[in-house]
Amino acid sequence: MERGPISKFIEKNYLHFNSAALVDAAIGYEKYIDAGGKMMITLGGAMSTAELGISLAEMIRQDKVSIISCTGANLEEDIMNLVAHSHYKRVPNYRDLSPQDEWDLLENHYNRVTDTCIPEEEAFRRIQQHIHKIWVDAEAAGERYFPHEYMYKLLNSGVLEQYYEIDPANSWMLAAAAKNLPIVVPxxxxxxMGNIFASYVIKQQLQPSTVKSGIEYMAYLAEWYTKNSEGKGVGFFQIGGGISGDFPICVVPMLYQDLEMTNIPFWGYFCQISDSTTSYGSYSGAVPNEKITWGKLDIHTPKFIVESDATIVAPLIFAWILKQ
Known part of the structure; x- marks a missing residue:
């Protein structure tokens, strides 16, 4: 398949510095999965609100990603954008906002993420009324599920279709639900939604155990990694920093050191897109080689770091892999 205009532009112009690192990482990703490797993508920050779904959904549909680790915010915000997109408010001059301006946004039920404000009623509450019923029904039946499984139930039920405001093809959660893609949400x-669920627990309307825990997610990931690490193994593509990356990368040293599975392979590829600087013990800003000392990466693991804005870099890398 011939490369499209975006890939050709990247190939011609991205020759040095962070742009060259972007190309190296993209080529490394492509070679890894073409050789039979599987890839975990981790989503930090507010990548769903940045509408990464436009490119990530197609990556999922084309089997370029095998598992995702994401924050609870990224899990829900893709769905919020799906059902409330027209109600979002963009604030291009967000750097000039005064505390009073911010307060006025709150009073008008807008929660700001950089230059984008999420509408409380149309996004949070619209989902809440439907997910609450799913939680209640599961508890009544004595069933327990992971957070992402509840979201899959919500999407697959069709109750949100009446609210769709974007092309469903641009929702990565819809694409993931269609494939029942494994997701880890530390x-x-x-x-x-986690706060809302906690409020029902505090009001004694739901039991904490109705939603499976982070420890259960680690056990779920350990089982998945063990089954999928044979052959070419599993790569690690980290978008941003934080818990969505820190949590899953630890599964390898846990299996090796704590479960004494000494034949478990290291992560077979590693890339991080981050603007976090290397300073003062910042794990998000740590260079990949530091991970060797923790038993996460091998000496020979292909390692890449693109120190730039993930909202710019990730769609370009995905465009390269998709030959767009």
Whole structure:
């Protein structure tokens, strides 16, 4: 398949510095999966609100990603954008906002993520009324599921279709639900839906055990990694920093050191897109080689770091892999 205009532009112009690192990482990703490797993508920050779904959904449909680790915010915000896109408010001059301006946004039920404000009623509450019923029904049936499984149930039920405001092809969660793609959501409790679920627990309307925990996610990931690490193994493509990357990368040293599975392979590819600087113990800004000392990466693991804005870099890397 011949490369399209975006890939050709990248090939011609991205020759040095971070642009060259972008190309090296993209070629490394492509070679890895073409050789039979599987890839985990981790989503930090607010990549769903940045509408990464436009490119990530196609990556999922074309089997260029085997598993995702994401924050609870990224899990839900792709769905929020799906059902409330026209109600979002963009604030291009966000750097000039005063505390009073910010307060006025709050009073008008807008929650700001950089230059984009998420509408509370149309996004949070619209999902809440439907997900609450799914939680209640599961508990009544004595069933327990992971946060992403509840979201799959929500999407697959069709109850949100009446609200769709974007092309469904641009929702990575819809693409993931269609394939029942494995997802790990560490720290789900700090998301909006996690907070809402906690409020029902505090009001004694739901039991905490109705949603499976982070420890259960680690056990789920350990089983998945063990089954999928044979042959070419599993690569690690980290978008941003934080818990979505820190949590899953630890599964390898846990299997090797704590479960004494001494034949478990290291991650077979590593790339991080981050603007976090290497300083003062920042793990998000740590260079890949530091991960060797923790038993996460091998000496020979292909390692890439693109120190730039992930909202710019990730869609370009995905465009290269998709030959766009």
């Amino acid at each position: 720290g789900w409790e700090d998301s909006t």
